[in-house]
Amino acid sequence: MDVKITLDEKSMPGEWYNIIPDLPFDLPPATSPRTGYPIGPHELEDLFPTALIEQELDTKRRSAKIPDAVRDIYLLWRPTPLCRAVRFEKALDTPAHIYFKYEGVSPSGSHELNTAVVQTYYCKEAKVKRIVSGTAAGEWGIALAMACKFFGIKCKIYMAKAGYDQNPYGRIMMDLWGSEVVPSPSAQTKPGQKALSENPGSPGSLGLAISEAVAEAAGDADTKYSLGTVMNHVLLHQTVIGLEARKQMARAEAQPDMVVGCVGGGSNFAGLSFPFMQDQLKKTKTRFIAAEPEAVPSLTAGTYAYDYPDADGLLPLLKMHTLGHDFVPAHIRAGAMRYHGMSPLVSALYDNKVIEAVAYPQDAVLEAAIQFAHCEGIVPAPESAYALKAVAEQALACKDKKEKKTILFALHAHGYFDLSAYESHMAGKLEAIGSPAEQISSALTRLPRLQAEGP
Amino acid sequence: MDVKITLDEKSMPGEWYNIIPDLPFDLPPATSPRTGYPIGPHELEDLFPTALIEQELDTKRRSAKIPDAVRDIYLLWRPTPLCRAVRFEKALDTPAHIYFKYEGVSPSGSHELNTAVVQTYYCKEAKVKRIVSGTAAGEWGIALAMACKFFGIKCKIYMAKAGYDQNPYGRIMMDLWGSEVVPSPSAQTKPGQKALSENPGSPGSLGLAISEAVAEAAGDADTKYSLGTVMNHVLLHQTVIGLEARKQMARAEAQPDMVVGCVGGGSNFAGLSFPFMQDQLKKTKTRFIAAEPEAVPSLTAGTYAYDYPDADGLLPLLKMHTLGHDFVPAHIRAGAMRYHGMSPLVSALYDNKVIEAVAYPQDAVLEAAIQFAHCEGIVPAPESAYALKAVAEQALACKDKKEKKTILFALHAHGYFDLSAYESHMAGKLEAIGSPAEQISSALTRLPRLQAEGP
Numbered sequence: 047m048d049v050k051i052t053l054d055e056k057s058m059p060g061e062w063y064n065i066i067p068d069l070p071f072d073l074p075p076a077t078s079p080r081t082g083y084p085i086g087p088h089e090l091e092d093l094f095p096t097a098l099i100e101q102e103l104d105t106k107r108r109s110a111k112i113p114d115a116v117r118d119i120y121l122l123w124r125p126t127p128l129c130r131a132v133r134f135e136k137a138l139d140t141p142a143h144i145y146f147k148y149e150g151v152s153p154s155g156s157h158e159l160n161t162a163v164v165q166t167y168y169c170k171e172a173k174v175k176r177i178v179s180g181t182a183a184g185e186w187g188i189a190l191a192m193a194c195k196f197f198g199i200k201c202k203i204y205m206a207k208a209g210y211d212q213n214p215y216g217r218i219m220m221d222l223w224g225s226e227v228v229p230s231p232s233a234q235t236k237p238g239q240k241a242l243s244e245n246p247g248s249p250g251s252l253g254l255a256i257s258e259a260v261a262e263a264a265g266d267a268d269t270k271y272s273l274g275t276v277m278n279h280v281l282l283h284q285t286v287i288g289l290e291a292r293k294q295m296a297r298a299e300a301q302p303d304m305v306v307g308c309v310g311g312g313s314n315f316a317g318l319s320f321p322f323m324q325d326q327l328k329k330t331k332t333r334f335i336a337a338e339p340e341a342v343p344s345l346t347a348g349t350y351a352y353d354y355p356d357a358d359g360l361l362p363l364l365k366m367h368t369l370g371h372d373f374v375p376a377h378i379r380a381g382a383m384r385y386h387g388m389s390p391l392v393s394a395l396y397d398n399k400v401i402e403a404v405a406y407p408q409d410a411v412l413e414a415a416i417q418f419a420h421c422e423g424i425v426p427a428p429e430s431a432y433a434l435k436a437v438a439e440q441a442l443a444c445k446d447k448k449e450k451k452t453i454l455f456a457l458h459a460h461g462y463f464d465l466s467a468y469e470s471h472m473a474g475k476l477e478a479i480g481s482p483a484e485q486i487s488s489a490l491t492r493l494p495r496l497q498a499e500g501p
Numbered sequence: 502m503d504v505k506i507t508l509d510e511k512s513m514p515g516e517w518y519n520i521i522p523d524l525p526f527d528l529p530p531a532t533s534p535r536t537g538y539p540i541g542p543h544e545l546e547d548l549f550p551t552a553l554i555e556q557e558l559d560t561k562r563r564s565a566k567i568p569d570a571v572r573d574i575y576l577l578w579r580p581t582p583l584c585r586a587v588r589f590e591k592a593l594d595t596p597a598h599i600y601f602k603y604e605g606v607s608p609s610g611s612h613e614l615n616t617a618v619v620q621t622y623y624c625k626e627a628k629v630k631r632i633v634s635g636t637a638a639g640e641w642g643i644a645l646a647m648a649c650k651f652f653g654i655k656c657k658i659y660m661a662k663a664g665y666d667q668n669p670y671g672r673i674m675m676d677l678w679g680s681e682v683v684p685s686p687s688a689q690t691k692p693g694q695k696a697l698s699e700n701p702g703s704p705g706s707l708g709l710a711i712s713e714a715v716a717e718a719a720g721d722a723d724t725k726y727s728l729g730t731v732m733n734h735v736l737l738h739q740t741v742i743g744l745e746a747r748k749q750m751a752r753a754e755a756q757p758d759m760v761v762g763c764v765g766g767g768s769n770f771a772g773l774s775f776p777f778m779q780d781q782l783k784k785t786k787t788r789f790i791a792a793e794p795e796a797v798p799s800l801t802a803g804t805y806a807y808d809y810p811d812a813d814g815l816l817p818l819l820k821m822h823t824l825g826h827d828f829v830p831a832h833i834r835a836g837a838m839r840y841h842g843m844s845p846l847v848s849a850l851y852d853n854k855v856i857e858a859v860a861y862p863q864d865a866v867l868e869a870a871i872q873f874a875h876c877e878g879i880v881p882a883p884e885s886a887y888a889l890k891a892v893a894e895q896a897l898a899c900k901d902k903k904e905k906k907t908i909l910f911a912l913h914a915h916g917y918f919d920l921s922a923y924e925s926h927m928a929g930k931l932e933a934i935g936s937p938a939e940q941i942s943s944a945l946t947r948l949p950r951l952q953a954e955g956p
Binding site for chain 1: 503504505507509510511576577578588606607608609610647650669670673674676677678679871874875877878879880917918920921923924927
């Protein structure tokens, strides 16, 4: 049996999968905080090119064609391998079979390039000159910088200060691809100035970096904004992961009993799992498990309500599991998981009990990641480590119950740009940060009221 | 046409290729500095397990079987992809076709894991408890640390101080795989003490790190020494690269007119090129081009003579292109190329005009590497950048001459553990260090005299 199940380039999917028409429930729409009504395309035109707005609001078509120019770039690294973690199984002494879909072979080091290339392509088609965005730990920033270089568009990234300080290699990568990188909060935008005046030492957050980028993009006709997770079109682009994995699992003559991924905004988890939900949304046999940090527990300890996806309330309201848009997360090392909300699609699937969620402290997850690295050689990104912990837990449960289950998980990124997280862990410097219950309660009191009032 | 030519696991070579029986000349043997005679197996027994000594001295058999346990580990990342650099060709506007064999998909990030796994396996079979070695910038140290963890052997690495200071991520990787890492020169060995007494601020060198490791291993029955390049058995193990690439080029229905690689000790260049030399050593049509730094020009400005492979003269003499064993190279960022010598096989092939050599300054090579990254997405290791510069030069020559040549090069490692080299370059902090002619002349006056005197 092969341990790496590869696909040839011809077998790369030609279309992405849109899960929305298949949902057994209605997805609450993005809503204007001004009118209380669902937004129309024109309310997004300042920020996104038309093609992306159409994808964002498309509730009818099950698929969207991957443009040829995007496909050409995808082929630099796609299809990505599906691997059987034989040595990790042995180390856990489990009867479970563990497979992982490895997106770390992407030149940006993570799955985020899958959507960065698409968004940049549509901007180029729409003659956009410049893209501004926000990143937490840098995964998204690297991907967008790279995609902008490929298509010849200028790029500026607001990077949450915690990530900016902790992840110098992420910054160098963005520099190398010619992007401007600014630590957030910055003095360059109104949301940044406001945050700095409230707390000059603020570590920032993805939500705040997004606000800064949105504020800058909205005021400039040649500039668009770009988001690396949360929104429907981003999750759509990521389904290329799961569509490939379905073919590969079929080749391995295996079907997953569990699909596991870490969740920050939800895009890598969705990308792998949605294509596996396609046939079984009404009668689910497969378990879908989302793993998140105890320190930023939007699914396991947040509330399901309309909230702003950005800290400063500039974007339309989304119904999501949220900790409150002005929640400032602790300095955990998995920077991409320091986000107050969760994508509306993943949130609705969780609310409808299609998926499950678990939360872990950061020291335990890095232990699981190191055990995996020692077996399989790959150092997972600190974010992927949450998925590893959930996988190890399920595999050990299989051992206890003597069950030969098949577990598939998303290894969405390698950890080579953020090895200092492992250095801190090995030096005993990473605390097990628990759920910040009081801070969450407080932030939730400041949720926008609109959804209660209606239009 | 596919841009990535993959091989399935079944097509991975089952044997390595030993070029020595096919050479159209006699390879000068390793020689004892004590007796002046070629060494026998017993003179290596303190340092290496028997199986590796047999491979080192084997001048008869054209192939050696890859053990099953090694094959199992190889399959974590092998076969590696062969890629057509279509976008790089376009950027250079060349009629040449450029292919690269990418070893950066290895979990250690470089080709060095190909031999680390083998050496560690044979040590394990020989019940060795501990391996000590030297590394320059960390590529070899990471690979050996990883291999030792796979086989459950303790590992200690002397790392040239220049690399230790410049490449913290390399250090973290070795820590992560449970190895002890000591900056060299250190106070822990006699060669280290001697070097420190002569120059307390010494940046070290690979040659000196090797001396420290050899000194420690020679005095301990449970400990063996391990070398990541230079020696015949190391180059043998690396031929898995070229054997795969031959199959892949055949699949692409292409044959290389030029095979290009960077050379430090010579192992990645040999690994790719030797299998392509196999059929044409007597009547060569393909050009084989080795690229090295102007600052450490062992082929282009060294002499071909018997010299010590380590700085302190503890190992047997090897006939090689050398700058003198006590030559201390400048602080160039491609740490793995800071080595005074060159493998005897690569040296003999150069002396016999089977291969060519070129030398470049470090700033120019990083420019070529950045151009490649912007096209193909992959950031080359600062060492691979020398190969990139040679490839770009040849491709531009093809453009001038309107020749549609096929160029194959070794992209032996990614640069993600050493991004600070690019940071320094972008900040304008990397000097173009030229050939240190006076220092070389001086070091060459201190070559051992034995080869002139004979036995």
